[in-house]
Amino acid sequence: xxxxxxxxxxxxxxxxxxxxxxxxxxxxxxxxxxxxxxxxxxxxxxxxxxxxxxxxxxxxxxxxxxxxxxxxxxxxxxxxxxxxxxxxxxxxxxxxxxxxxxxxxxxxxxxxxxxxxxxxxxxxxxxxxxxxxxxxxxxxxxxxxxxxxxxxxxxxxxxxxxxxxxxxxxxxxxxxxxxxxxxxxxxxxxxxxxxxxxxxxxxxxxxxxxxxxxxxxxxxxxxxxxxxxxxxxxxxxxxxxxxxxxxxxxxxxxxxxxxxxxxxxxxxxxxxxxxxxxxxxxxxxxxxxxxxxxxxxxxxxxxxxxxxxxxxxxxxxxxxxxxxxxxxxxxxxxxxxxxxxxxxxxxxxxxxxxxxxxxxxxxxxxxxxxxxxxxxxxxxxxxxxxxxxxxxxxxxxxxxxxxxxxxxxxxxxxxxxxxxxxxxxxxxxxxxxxxxxxxxxxxxxxxxxxxxxxxxxxxxxx
Amino acid sequence: xxxxxxxxxxxxxxxxxxxxxxxxxxxxxxxxxxxxxxxxxxxxxxxxxxxxxxxxxxxxxxxxxxxxxxxxxxxxxxxxxxxxxxxxxxxxxxxxxxxxxxxxxxxxxxxxxxxxxxxxxxxxxxxxxxxxxxxxxxxxxxxxxxxxxxxxxxxxxxxxxxxxxxxxxxxxxxxxxxxxxxxxxxxxxxxxxxxxxxxxxxxxxxxxxxxxxxxxxxxxxxxxxxxxxxxxxxxxxxxxxxxxxxxxxxxxxxxxxxxxxxxxxxxxxxxxxxxxxxxxxxxxxxxxxxxxxxxxxxxxxxxxxxxxxxxxxxxxxxxxxxxxxxxxxxxxxxxxxxxxxxxxxxxxxxxxxxxxxxxxxxxxxxxxxxxxxxxxxxxxxxxxxxxxxxxxxxxxxxxxxxxxxxxxxxxxxxxxxxxxxxxxxxxxxxxxxxxxxxxxxxxxxxxxxxxxxxxxxxxxxxxxxxxxxxxxxxxxxxxxxx
Numbered sequence: 001x002x003x004x005x006x007x008x009x010x011x012x013x014x015x016x017x018x019x020x021x022x023x024x025x026x027x028x029x030x031x032x033x034x035x036x037x038x039x040x041x042x043x044x045x046x047x048x049x050x051x052x053x054x055x056x057x058x059x060x061x062x063x064x065x066x067x068x069x070x071x072x073x074x075x076x077x078x079x080x081x082x083x084x085x086x087x088x089x090x091x092x093x094x095x096x097x098x099x100x101x102x103x104x105x106x107x108x109x110x111x112x113x114x115x116x117x118x119x120x121x122x123x124x125x126x127x128x129x130x131x132x133x134x135x136x137x138x139x140x141x142x143x144x145x146x147x148x149x150x151x152x153x154x155x156x157x158x159x160x161x162x163x164x165x166x167x168x169x170x171x172x173x174x175x176x177x178x179x180x181x182x183x184x185x186x187x188x189x190x191x192x193x194x195x196x197x198x199x200x201x202x203x204x205x206x207x208x209x210x211x212x213x214x215x216x217x218x219x220x221x222x223x224x225x226x227x228x229x230x231x232x233x234x235x236x237x238x239x240x241x242x243x244x245x246x247x248x249x250x251x252x253x254x255x256x257x258x259x260x261x262x263x264x265x266x267x268x269x270x271x272x273x274x275x276x277x278x279x280x281x282x283x284x285x286x287x288x289x290x291x292x293x294x295x296x297x298x299x300x301x302x303x304x305x306x307x308x309x310x311x312x313x314x315x316x317x318x319x320x321x322x323x324x325x326x327x328x329x330x331x332x333x334x335x336x337x338x339x340x341x342x343x344x345x346x347x348x349x350x351x352x353x354x355x356x357x358x359x360x361x362x363x364x365x366x367x368x369x370x371x372x373x374x375x376x377x378x379x380x381x382x383x384x385x386x387x388x389x390x391x392x393x394x395x396x397x398x399x400x401x402x403x404x405x406x407x408x409x410x411x412x413x414x415x416x417x418x419x420x421x422x423x424x425x426x427x428x429x430x431x432x433x434x435x436x437x438x439x440x441x442x443x444x445x446x447x448x449x450x451x452x453x454x455x456x457x458x459x460x461x462x
Numbered sequence: 463x464x465x466x467x468x469x470x471x472x473x474x475x476x477x478x479x480x481x482x483x484x485x486x487x488x489x490x491x492x493x494x495x496x497x498x499x500x501x502x503x504x505x506x507x508x509x510x511x512x513x514x515x516x517x518x519x520x521x522x523x524x525x526x527x528x529x530x531x532x533x534x535x536x537x538x539x540x541x542x543x544x545x546x547x548x549x550x551x552x553x554x555x556x557x558x559x560x561x562x563x564x565x566x567x568x569x570x571x572x573x574x575x576x577x578x579x580x581x582x583x584x585x586x587x588x589x590x591x592x593x594x595x596x597x598x599x600x601x602x603x604x605x606x607x608x609x610x611x612x613x614x615x616x617x618x619x620x621x622x623x624x625x626x627x628x629x630x631x632x633x634x635x636x637x638x639x640x641x642x643x644x645x646x647x648x649x650x651x652x653x654x655x656x657x658x659x660x661x662x663x664x665x666x667x668x669x670x671x672x673x674x675x676x677x678x679x680x681x682x683x684x685x686x687x688x689x690x691x692x693x694x695x696x697x698x699x700x701x702x703x704x705x706x707x708x709x710x711x712x713x714x715x716x717x718x719x720x721x722x723x724x725x726x727x728x729x730x731x732x733x734x735x736x737x738x739x740x741x742x743x744x745x746x747x748x749x750x751x752x753x754x755x756x757x758x759x760x761x762x763x764x765x766x767x768x769x770x771x772x773x774x775x776x777x778x779x780x781x782x783x784x785x786x787x788x789x790x791x792x793x794x795x796x797x798x799x800x801x802x803x804x805x806x807x808x809x810x811x812x813x814x815x816x817x818x819x820x821x822x823x824x825x826x827x828x829x830x831x832x833x834x835x836x837x838x839x840x841x842x843x844x845x846x847x848x849x850x851x852x853x854x855x856x857x858x859x860x861x862x863x864x865x866x867x868x869x870x871x872x873x874x875x876x877x878x879x880x881x882x883x884x885x886x887x888x889x890x891x892x893x894x895x896x897x898x899x900x901x902x903x904x905x906x907x908x909x910x911x912x913x914x915x916x917x918x919x920x921x922x923x924x925x926x927x928x929x930x931x932x933x934x935x936x937x938x939x940x941x942x943x944x
Contacts, residue, residue, distance in 0.1 A: 055533065343861065357876035360843070366871040371535075372886050375858035379886040385841075385873045386880070 002071040002078045004186070010049050010066060015041075017072070018156060024074040029159055030128035033193075036140045040155035047149035056148070059333035059365045060275050060304040065247040066219060070189035076160065079105035096177040096207065097121065103182060104192035104222065105160045119172055119204075120165040124195055127163040134165055138197055142225050142255045148277060150249045154223040158193035161222070166202040166232075175205040175235075175424055182212040182220065182246070192222035198232045198260075205235040205424055210250075212242045223251035228260040230284070235263045235423055238276075239431070244299060246272040251279075258284040263423060266293040267431060268303050269438055278307040282316040293322040294418040296438055297330035304333040311340040311347045314374075320351040323418050325411055325439075326362035335367040336381065342373040351381040356388065356414055388414075408439045415439075495544040498522060501649050504548060508618050511625055521638035521648030528642045534805040535834040535866055536774055538747070541712055548650045548683075606666060612696075613658040614669055617685055620656035627658060631689050635718040635755045635782070643714040643749040643776075647683045651716070654685035659694035659725070668924050670699040684715040690725035692758065697728040699927060713772075715750045723758030723785065728766070730923050731779075732931055734938075735771035742801025742830075745773025752779035756788035759814070763789075766922045768931045769796040769806060770938040778836065780809035783817035783845075790819040793919040795931075797938045798831030798863070807837035807868075812848040812878070821852035824916045828859040828939055834866040841878040848878040856886040857915055859908070859939070909936040 003021060007013045018025070018041055026034045049066045050057035073079035080102050099109040099121060106123030120127055120134075128135035143151050162178050182190060198204055212218055228234045234254075242248060248271060254262055266276050280289045295303040309318045324332045334353045355364045368381040388410045396406035415435050422428040493500075501522045505515040530541070607614055613624065621628050638648040659665055690696055700717075713735075719727050729752075738745025748771075754763035765779040781790030792808040810819035819839065827833035833856065841848045856865035867884045889911050897907030913920070913932055920928050 345861065355873075357873065357878070360876055362876055363874045364871070365873070366882075367869065368882065368884070369866070369868050370856075370884060370886055371864070371866045372856070372858065373864040375861045375863065375888045377858070377886060377888070381867070381882075381884050383869065383871055383882040384880065385871060385878060387876060 002081065002184075002186070003074050004069065004071050005189070006069045007067050010063060011045060014049075014153075015045055021074055025157065025159060027075070029125060030132075030135060030139070032136055032139050033128070033158070037156050040140075040152040043147075044149055044152040044156055047152065049153075050149055056306060056335070057275075058367075059331075060273070060302065062150075062247070062249065062273075062275065065273055068187055068217065068219075070219060071184060071186045072189045073103050073105065074159070076105050079103040079160075080107055096175045098177045098179060099162055101160075101162060101178060101180050101192065103184065103188060104158075104180075104190040104220075106162065107181075114174070116170050116172055118167040118170055120163065121176060122163055124161045124163040124193060125159070127165070131165065134197055135163075135195070138225065138227050139195060140225070142227065142253045142281065143223075148251070150221055150275075150277065151223055151251050151253075154191055154193060154221050154251065157221070158191040158223070161193040161195070163194070164196045164204070164206065166198045166204045168199040169201045170199075171202065172204040175207055175427070177207040177209060180208065180210045180222070182210075182218045182242070183214045184216055185214070187217040188219070190218060190220045190222070192220070194222070194224040196224065196226045196234075196236075198226070198228045198234050200230045201232060202229070203233040206237070207427065208236065208238040210238070210240045210242060210248065212246050215243065215245070217245040218242070218247070220246065220248040220250075222248075223253070226252070226254040226262075228254065228256045228262055230258045230260065232257075233261045236265070237422065237424070237427060238264070238266045240266070240268045240271055240274060242271045242274070244272045244301065248273070249275045249277070251277045254278075254280045254289070256280065256282045256284065256287040256289065259286045260284075261288045263290040263421070264292065265418070265422060266295075266305065267418075268293070268295040268297070269434060271297070271301055271303060273302045275304045276306065278305070279310070280308070280318070281310045281312060282318070283312050285313050285315045287313070287316040289316075289318045290421065291318065291320045292418050292421045294415055294435070295322075295324040295332060296415070296435065297324070297332055298327035299330065300328070301330045302332070303330075304335075306335045308337045309339070309349065309351075311338070311344045311349060313341075314343065314345045314347065316344070317348040318350070320349075321418060321421070322353045323415060324353075324355045324364065325358065325415060326355065326364055327358045329359075329361040331363040331365075333365045333367070334383075335369070337369045337371065338379060338381070340370075340372040340374050340377050340379065344374045345376040347374065347377040347379065349377070349379040353381075353383045354414070355385045356411065357385060358387070408436070411439050412436055494547050496546070496548055496650070500548050504650060504652070508621070510621055513625075513629055514621055517633060517638060518649050521645050522650075524639045525642070525645035525649055528645060531642055534776055534836070535832060535868070536776060536803050536805050538774060541747070543646070546682075546712065548652075603667065610663050610666065611660040612663060612665055613656065615656055617651075617654040617656045617687060620687075624656070624658070627689065628656070628687070631718070631720055632687055633718075635720060635753045636716050636751050641751060644716055644751040647685060647714045647716045647751070651683045651685040654687070654715070656686075657688040657696065657698065659690045659696045661691045662693040663691075664694065665696040668697045668699050682713055684713075686715070686717040688717075688719045688727055688729070690719070690721045690727050690761075692723045692725060695726045697730070697924060699730050699732075699924065701732045701734070711745075711747055713746055713748050713750070717750070717752040717779075719754035719763055721754065721756050721758060721761035721763055721788075724760045725758060726762040726764075727754065728764045729754075729779070730927060731765075731767040731769075732923075732927060732934070733767070733769050733771050733775075734934060736773075737771050737800065737802050738773040740800050742773070745802070746771065747774045748772040748777065749774075750777040752777065753782065754780065754790070755782045756785050756790060756814075756817075758788070759785040760787045761785050761789075762791075764791040764793075764922070765808065766793045766919065767795070767806075768919070768923070768934070769794070769804060770934055772804075773802055775802075775804040775806055777806045778808055780811070781819065782811045782813065783819065784813045785817075786814040787816045788814055789817070792819075792821045792823070793922045794823045795826070795916045795919045795935070796823070796833055796835075797826045797935060798828070798833045799938055800829040800831060802829075802831040804832070805834040805836055807835045807854075809838040810840070810850060811838075812841045812845040812850070815844075815846040816848075817845060818849045819851075821850070821854070822918055823852075823854040824919055825854070825856040825865055826859065826912055826915070826935075826939070827856065827863040827865050830860075830862045832864040832866070834868060835884075836868040838870040838872065839880055839882070840870075840872045841875050841880065843874045845875050846877050848875065848880075850878075850880045852882045854882075854884040855915070856884070857912065858886065858888045905940070908939060912936070912939060
């Protein structure tokens with residue numbers, strides 16, 4: 001059964017929602033998940049839904065978006081109710097292992113036998129029971145105590161999500177795709193919690209594709225915890241493709257061990273209000289992390305990328321690149337905090353944020369930060385805000401390319417720097433064409449996606 | 463009963479006797495603490511007109527509602543505002559007989575800075591002989607300025623003599639409710655300087671607080687107001703390269719600058735207050751609000767600062783670029799050593815069309831110090847064709863210090879071009895090796911490299927200041943190598 005809640009006075013009603021439904025929240029959930037709730041809830045109540053008075057949320061006031069009348073699914077049946085059963089969101093020429101989640105709950109997945117031996121993919125609820133040693137060891141271990149209110153909210157309310165475990169030395173060739181589908185007859189409040197553990201010498205690539213397929217208002221709070229052990233390689237691509245009424249707070253907490261190499265790429269192609277909290281902790285020497293993002297916003301969309309790279313140990317390297325194109329009345333924000341802790345010598349940290357403003361009403365706030373407590377480091381950050389280069393445009397026009405085409409060409413060239421970083425060739429190709437279409441205004445949905453292919457015509461994303 | 467009556471009688475008569483010894487000595491110091499009465503007393507003491515008292519009271523009442531800011535990357539010890547004397551006539555320092563009595567450390571620093579002997583005496587509080595006739599120097603200056611119609615006096619004097627100007631401009635750039643320390647200053651400021659440059663006048667000399675009567679002792683709550691009328695120009699120097707020992711721990715000053723059409727103000731600061739000892743004991747807390755309003759079209763303000771002193775520095779000289787085509791520039795060198803903390807930077811607020819701003823900030827941190835750059839570049843919706851370039855570099859010396867940058871870019875106009883760059887690094891071993899190899903000691907080599915690193919900023923200082931500032935940097939970093 002879907003539970004309907006009406007939220008006017010954030011704190012009180014969310015508290016009430018939690019307290020009244022605690023038994024339902026806890027029902028069937030793994031022990032540690034339930035054990036973590038109380039503390040997280042207290043923290044959430046103390047901090048509340050962040051408004052722009054909170055320094056970390058200075059440019060994104062979440063409060064108004066968390067008000068309203070929402071359905072919340074407190075069981076799997078309720079979440080999957082009425083949703084179409086078979087989805088396929090494959091990228092052509094890209095053979096992926098697909099996992100479908102509907103409204104934050106695990107729905108179904110491709111045949112697991114095609115995955116290398118020992119690799120576990122599935123619902124976090126189920127797999128926690130089957131692999132308690134992994135779950136107990138990692139769940140909620142990478143969300144520091146004083147953390148973000150939204151992460152605390154997720155820990156308090158989340159019931160299901162995806163679980164991925166790659167054992168030692170296993171290389172998963174096929175990317176694993178988590179398709180998060182939002183669907184329902186009423187406005188919805190969705191929580192989702194994912195846990196990904198990549199053991200020593202293992203490699204895996206994960207794609208997170210977020211889709212809203214029904215036109216209702218969705219408020220989503222999802223959080224992905226990732227543990228990357230020694231010598232392993234991990235990629236995660238988050239393709240966010242939501243309609244304008246969606247509010248999404250997406251947390252990505254990555255914890256790295258020695259010689260590991262990670263890449264996160266947040267591609268916000270379409271959204272209502274999106275806030276990405278990306279935190280990478282390099283907790284051992286010789287880690288390498290690549291944190292990238294591309295956000296293309298128009299209409300009244302708002303995208304806020306908040307990244308925190310924690311260089312806790314010496315000899316680590318981080319590379320950060322976020323690029324945004326703001327059209328119409330869109331607004332964007334970027335915060336890039338790089339912390340180099342005492343004695344984290346030989347750190348290299350590079351960060352760059354570039355933005356294009358296309359109209360008078362578009363807005364961008366950029367806040368790169370360096371906090372450095374060690375001396376033998378090379379750190380730099382750069383931020384720019386500007387327009388398309390007139391000279392470049394002139395060059396194109398002088399060669400017979402019209403203004404519209406020239407604009408698209410230049411915008412695309414600007415965005416391509418981020419697309420280029422994708423380490424999965426077919427996905428890169430796919431994103432490339434999506435972005436190009438997006439700039440041409442032809443973009444409704446990723447048409448390679450069967451979800452959209454089926455229903456895209458009836459539900460317009462734009 | 464009769465006994466009681468006697469007692470009362472005795473008391474009453476005795477009372478009369480007691481009051482008979484009424485002394486007419488003026489209190490030189492106010493009681494410690496801060497309340498509305500103190501604010502009234504300060505105003506009365508300075509014989510201020512009604513509007514000033516109101517200004518102070520408004521500020522004070524607002525201050526009571528405010529909380530001490532904690533957003534800076536600083537560790538500020540609790541300040542007891544009730545334990546401060548808010549008004550005191552400058553006390554006479556004990557005069558020393560000759561240079562021999564001066565603290566040898568202080569003297570060594572003077573020598574390194576190359577300060578002339580006579581000036582050294584003034585700074586160290588030695589009785590000055592008649593060789594420099596400071597009074598005559600001042601009068602000559604005053605005459606030259608008066609000829610041009612330039613007003614340069616203490617702010618208390620200005621309140622008496624030019625109330626219209628004060629009324630019009632005081633608090634117009636930094637309103638009394640602006641920030642915690644700003645409000646405090648507005649309520650209790652003791653003195654400061656006032657400069658007015660009339661239309662079309664180019665001030666023929668660098669104005670400096672150093673030459674001003676009564677202002678050699680910088681007050682604890684200083685307030686400076688500079689107004690540059692149309693087509694005028696002035697270069698103003700504040701501070702001194704020489705180390706300043708001051709008994710006040712808390713300094714909360716305000717500097718306001720207003721430039722009208724086509725006026726230009728160049729404001730240079732060298733701050734070298736007592737930074738505390740090697741273990742971080744003592745030192746000045748320097749909380750300053752500096753802001754310029756480029757009110758007129760084509761006006762320009764240039765801030766240059768060299769910050770080497772103070773235990774805690776909290777200072778953001780800013781420009782509000784209101785006039786079309788106005789320009790704001792900010793050049794800063796902040797050096798921290800031992801346990802010093804600095805959180806400094808600028809705000810460039812673009813409101814007018816075709817406004818431009820430039821930020822060059824160089825931080826050097828050594829020892830166990832923390833040095834932060836915090837800056838805002840804001841382009842409002844109507845600020846067409848705004849242009850900003852910021853460069854914030856940090857140099858780290860030692861593995862116990864911290865260097866941080868917190869730039870904020872808020873852009874709401876699509877014709878804006880804003881660029882920000884920051885780098886953090888340490889002095890390369892190869893650079894030091896190169897110098898060593900050529901016979902320079904490591905300390906000299908570091909001095910040389912740091913001077914090269916900050917050259918861009920030092921070049922903006924007036925000549926005589928620049929030379930001293932360069933030496934000052936070297937001294938500030940003494941003992942940070944090896």
